[in-house]
Amino acid sequence: xxxxxxxxxxxxxxxxxxxxxxxxxxxxxxxxxxxxxxxxxxxxxxxxxxxxxxxxxxxxxxxxxxxxxxxxxxxxxxxxxxxxxxxxxxxxxxxxxxxxxxxxxxxxxxxxxxxxxxxxxxxxxxxxxxxxxxxxxxxxxxxxxxxxxxxxxxxxxxxxxxxxxxxxxxxxxxxxxxxxxxxxxxxxxxxxxxxxxxxxxxxxxxxxxxxxxxxxxxxxxxxxxxxxxxxxxxxxxxxxxxxxxxxxxxxxxxxxxxxxxxxxxxxxxxxxxxxxxxxxxxxxxxxxxxxxxxxxxxxxxxxxxxxxxxxxxxxxxxxxxxxxxxxxxxxxxxxxxxxxxxxxxxxxxxxxxxxxxxxxxxxxxxxxxxxxxxxxxxxxxxxxxxxxxxxxxxxxxxxxxxx
Numbered sequence: 127x128x129x130x131x132x133x134x135x136x137x138x139x140x141x142x143x144x145x146x147x148x149x150x151x152x153x154x155x156x157x158x159x160x161x162x163x164x165x166x167x168x169x170x171x172x173x174x175x176x177x178x179x180x181x182x183x184x185x186x187x188x189x190x191x192x193x194x195x196x197x198x199x200x201x202x203x204x205x206x207x208x209x210x211x212x213x214x215x216x217x218x219x220x221x222x223x224x225x226x227x228x229x230x231x232x233x234x235x236x237x238x239x240x241x242x243x244x245x246x247x248x249x250x251x252x253x254x255x256x257x258x259x260x261x262x263x264x265x266x267x268x269x270x271x272x273x274x275x276x277x278x279x280x281x282x283x284x285x286x287x288x289x290x291x292x293x294x295x296x297x298x299x300x301x302x303x304x305x306x307x308x309x310x311x312x313x314x315x316x317x318x319x320x321x322x323x324x325x326x327x328x329x330x331x332x333x334x335x336x337x338x339x340x341x342x343x344x345x346x347x348x349x350x351x352x353x354x355x356x357x358x359x360x361x362x363x364x365x366x367x368x369x370x371x372x373x374x375x376x377x378x379x380x381x382x383x384x385x386x387x388x389x390x391x392x393x394x395x396x397x398x399x400x401x402x403x404x405x406x407x408x409x410x411x412x413x414x415x416x417x418x419x420x421x422x423x424x425x426x427x428x429x430x431x432x433x434x435x436x437x438x439x440x441x442x443x444x445x446x447x448x449x450x451x452x453x454x455x456x457x458x459x460x461x462x463x464x465x466x467x468x469x470x471x472x473x474x475x476x477x478x479x480x481x482x483x484x485x486x487x488x489x490x491x492x493x494x495x496x497x498x499x500x501x502x503x504x505x506x507x508x509x510x511x512x513x514x515x516x517x518x519x520x521x522x523x524x525x526x527x528x529x
Contacts, residue, residue, distance in 0.1 A: 145437040149200055149433045153193060158491075160190075161458065161462055166476075169186075172240055176471075196362075202370070215298065218295055225290060227507060236284075241278060246467070247467065277348070297364075324382060324427065329422070330420075332358060334419070339353055383427065397414060397417040449499065453495045453510065454495060458490075465487060466479075
């Protein structure tokens with residue numbers, strides 16, 4: 127008897143995978159620290175520290191290629207499990223309420239202080255936040271050009287929510303037209319990505335995206351025209367969705383985790399080395415794109431493989447953070463920018479400044495979530511499931527935050 131190409135172990139058939147919850151929590155946690163780092167590295171960001179730390183660049187470059195792609199892949203897996211319990215129409219309604227409501231609320235309430243502080247620090251803008259909000263924020267176009275020249279209103283760091291909603295809506299439309307499409311593709315794709323090709327094919331695809339699309343469509347997070355990011359993030363979202371229930375795929379990820387880690391380190395070293403020659407002609411740029419794509423995907427495989435091996439254990443911390451991490455994500459960047467702006471000109475050292483920003487941001491995230499989860503009308507604004515009227519919020523939260 128031929129062995130079935132797609133098998134579903136009890137681990138794969140579960141509605142949720144605990145280690146993927148840990149991956150999601152860790153990825154959002156890294157995102158928060160990454161945005162603190164953006165305040166210090168020489169790259170452009172909303173505001174910058176008076177104490178740039180160029181030594182952070184290699185660490186930031188090590189995280190940047192894969193951290194967000196990993197989140198979209200995990201979101202694709204979560205979407206497939208949601209589809210197993212609902213129809214595409216129900217999925218679109220659920221995701222719209224869990225994503226669009228926080229997105230709109232965030233753009234109206236959470237994000238405006240970021241834009242205001244940006245123009246205050248860049249241009250010496252003298253009006254207060256309320257005046258900025260009423261005069262400029264709803265311009266629906268470019269403001270304060272030529273520098274910083276920002277489009278208002280803006281979603282800033284909440285672009286991830288907008289992109290995830292768009293991908294989900296497009297998926298729902300396709301599955302309404304072709305209900306069994308995901309299963310059919312899975313049966314063909316899983317055997318192909320259950321051996322050594324797991325490490326090669328997605329890596330090549332990501333490298334091609336970088337070579338062919340990025341020069342003409344640089345990253346903007348503005349939704350329209352952001353074709354390099356759409357190609358990358360939609361691909362990993364679909365990969366997670368299509369292979370969420372393919373046991374052979376996840377077994378291969380765990381089995382090849384060490385090889386992926388070693389190869390990722392080698393590609394990272396070669397890519398960093400080539401950055402010094404990025405203007406030196408086509409071959410360095412061509413190899414740089416391929417090396418970047420391989421590093422990108424191999425890191426994702428390594429993270430998922432080690433997480434599956436080591437982090438498939440539940441705990442009260444996991445149950446708490448599974449709900450908390452999405453509200454943390456919503457408020458964290460505003461907290462970073464407000465705290466950093468308040469410290470401007472204080473004369474404190476870089477280390478003390480960074481410690482205050484990290485500690486203050488963490489405290490803001492925790493305090494915000496503890497308030498939000500206890501107030502029924504606030505919960506949907508931060509991506510949490512509504513609690514029944516009069517119900518007490520348990521210490522071990524039941525709902526799952528939007529992925």
